Amino acid sequence: MQSSETARRPDKAATASQDPLVVYFDGSCPLCTAEIKHYASRNGSDALRFVDVSSETAPTGPDLQRDAAMQRFHVRRSDGVLLSGAAAFAEIWSVLPGWRIAGRLARIRPVSVLLEIGYRALLPVRPAISRLARRMTVQEGGGQ
DSSP: EEEEEEEHHHHHHHHHHHSSSEEEEEETTTTHHHHHHHHHHHGGGGGGGEETSTTTTTTTTTTOHHHHHHHOOEEHHHHHOOEEEEEHHHHHHSSSTTHHHHHHHTTTTTTTHHHHHHHHHHHGOOOOOOOHHHHHHHHHHOOO
């Protein structure tokens, strides 16, 4: 039994490296972009493929409309399953070394429920946070 578990691990790792987790994000949102840059800079980010859905031609698949992808964070697993909100963050965390424990914890009830409630509470204020982040970026850059 132990040998079959061991035998499955390399296959799973090979599949993950061949089929990265697709991360759909709003590239017009400074807050979202900063978070994606953070994930992209982490060890193991080669297991992620980032798709900026602020581009009208961004490929999202038939089960994800661009307007939905702009309003809520989504990821697509290598098996085609689409996740959003806190579940999407948990999926990202589960593939990044150093974040895997957080990913496991984020999938456990009631943690997953609390994270989703927090995520939904952030959505209405995201535009205001993005405007503030945009202003701060302009001021730091010496612009307007």
